[in-house]
Amino acid sequence: MSSPTPSAAPPRDGRGTAPMLVLDDLSWSVGGAVIVDGVSMTVDDGEFLAVIGPNGAGKTSLFNLVSGLTRPTRGRLELAGTDITRLPPHRRARLGLGRTFQTSSVFADLSVGANVGLAVQARSGESRRFWRRAAPVGGPEIGRVLELVRLSHRVDALAGDLAHGDKRKLELALLLAREPRLILLDEPMAGVSAGEIGELVEVIRTVHREQGCTVLMVEHHMEVLLDMADRLAVMHHGALLALADPDTAMADPQVQAAYLGDTL
Known part of the structure; x- marks a missing residue:
């Protein structure tokens, strides 16, 4: 599989110039099985990056590595210039990293x-x-x-x-109360009714735009991601298949093949 050509995130007036997150050859293996395979990318301060891919692509595993729930077998991570590769989750939280999970936790x-x-x-x-x-x-x-x-x-x-959508909003409130710089949202729309999705999307927009948080989000509602994200990071078999703006990423033949189930 050829390595993706990273595209630069669009410039953001008033944002910091240093990267918020750097992943360098980040990998995780279990019993010889490679779950996350050499992922390298840079996320700009204030960027909204959507992480997508078929089921089993390694998206949540990547979030576990970034948040510190899992320790990488190879590679390193930086948060706003600080090496966090060996730091436990609570130390990363003190540096400004917050995360929600697929199931509500309040x-x-x-x-x-x-x-x-x-x-x-x-x-x-x-x-x-x-x-x-x-x-x-x-x-x-x-x-x-x-x-x-x-x-x-x-x-x-x-x-x-609370209704499920309001519980999701409360989870965001718990993160915001701790003044995060980087937020990982793992399927925030999971289990949310169709009628609640629109307002939850607007809340996430507020967190991103008005609070200036850098956001990484895994979500299966593609129409939401394509409308909100600056770039898409496309995972496949644990590797980074593409990293580009939404139009470019979704037009990539390898990305289309991954979603259609064709052989890459």
Whole structure:
């Protein structure tokens, strides 16, 4: 398989010039099986990069490597100029890396405001006081974050009572409360009803554009990705098949073959 020719992300006025994320020959093998195979790419500060590929292409495994849940067997990673290859997830989080997962993860028995309050406490180093009422701690910050994700009206609702789309928005709020620089979104639309997708998309746009977060997103709703992404990183059999703007990537014969199931 030929290596993709990386395309530069479009320039962004007001963004930093240093790359937000650098992957250099990143690989992960298990029992001789190669799951992620020599992925190299640079993600610019403020970029929206969509990671796509057929099932089993290695997308979530790549996110696990970037977030620190899995340690690479070869290669290195940099976050805003800092080598994070050997850092555990909590150290990466302190440097500004946040992630959501395919399944919702919120404190179901706490209110929406208390969930965000705990995230504010964690950022300020007060997470050991979790037994205290979270909402008064950083109250204005809780309100600001909930307004960003369009959940201000549900501040007192139990997180477990939220519709699935609102739980996804709450997960984003928990990330924003910790002031991330880079956010990994792993299938944020999974399980979300068709009627909720539009507003969730607008929330993600707000996180990206207004908060200036760099975003990497895995998602199977291609129409969403093609509309939002600056570039597509196309994975196939663990390797990076293409890295380009959406029109160029989707016109690539190898990308089309990967999605149509033809032999590459």
